[in-house]
Amino acid sequence: MIRFVLRLAASAAATLLVCGLAHGQEIDPDILKAQAGTYLIAPDDGRTGCRMTLETDMAIGGYSLSGQDSCAKPLPALAEAAAWNFDGNGGVILIDPTRKVLARFVENEGSPMKTKDSVPLLLVAAPDGIDHLPTFRGLAGTWTMQRPDGERLCGVTLKGNAEANGNAPLSLSGDCAANVARLKLAVWHIEGFGLTLMGHDGSSLAFDMRADGNFDKSKEEGGKPLSLVRQ
Template sequence: MIRTFCFAAASAAFILAAGQPAAAADDELIKSQAGSWLLAPESGAKGCRLTFETSPASGGYAISGADACATALPAYAKAAAWNFSDDGTLNLMDASQKVVARFQEEEGSPWESEDGDPTWLLPALGDVDHVPTVASLAGTWQIQQPGGKLICNVTLSGDADQDGTPKMSPGGDCPADIRDLKLSLWAMEGFGLVMMGTDGSSLSFDMRPDGSFQKSEEEEGEPMVLVRKQGS
């Protein structure tokens, strides 16, 4: 599973609370969504940031900074409020409460726009203003220990299998615990990267602000980082 961030529990909590009067229990859900977000096209084009506030606004809770979207994503520049629907959909609205966009989220995946060209809504990551793509990440990478000691090399290919999933290959220098995963495919979704094995095994990484990746906290075993090999 790609672990960019997980709002399934939050969405479920909201759905359970839906239909009930607004209660203090919902405050924690709203607070958990507050903060800086990146709106970014799935294509890898430049996105923009906005901030989810917890202060009330017409139709939900205030959004600030949306005017920064005027160039990159003008359709979102008038977003003035955010809120959840009873079905867990996250809605962005303008000052007149007209819905600017609706976002759906599946477990382990980013919020994705329902209509138009796919756009993701992700917690902001440093100064990153776009999401990585298969084309931008294809090449040779090094799996390292956190201190920089090389574990082994892996190659992420831009070529895909018959189902459209990009291929990968671990280097011959990989230790047994990585070889045993039989990694052969990889995928990106938002800021998450997952390597997948032929027997259902996987190895997941989360992107860092500098463009490298760290092994997801949900993964067992020793920590690892994934760094692009110089010259690749």
């Protein structure tokens, strides 16, 4: 599964530091630098989002940001963002020039930060050129599991109907290589830009999305390179 670094050393530490900021103390520069960066902000239903860069310079109410103009069409409320800050609970807020909170991204262990709206917005590092989050419906279809040189290991059909547990069924072709077939992969899951194929016995293969919409095996998996390519 893709490893989303929430870019905070620890929630408790961040909370203490934010509380200190409220009393005139500064955030630890290392924590500030770790959270800063360019993110995609997008609805979790697959609609188009926008990119915004959280910077480290001081601004009214927090720290400077850029790129908010790109939100004018897909997420117009966020085009008014003038600064960002930590919220005191391990999350991140975007605020307008009057310090009104436009979006509050809550920390989710092991997952991207997201708002608590009826259709949540995610704050996530994304491949260049990607402006929306993958969905079960969007990824449903036939894929080929292959090596970088094109060697085919298995055909994978992803079903688009997610179940209550957040997984959707998949099926494998009958000619899979032995090292794939023995995993007995049966369901798949999306987490941000990560796609994980899983077996009912605990086996799994995790992939990270590329800019072209295909997937490469997550580096944390180790072993030989492997890709999922849409057919």
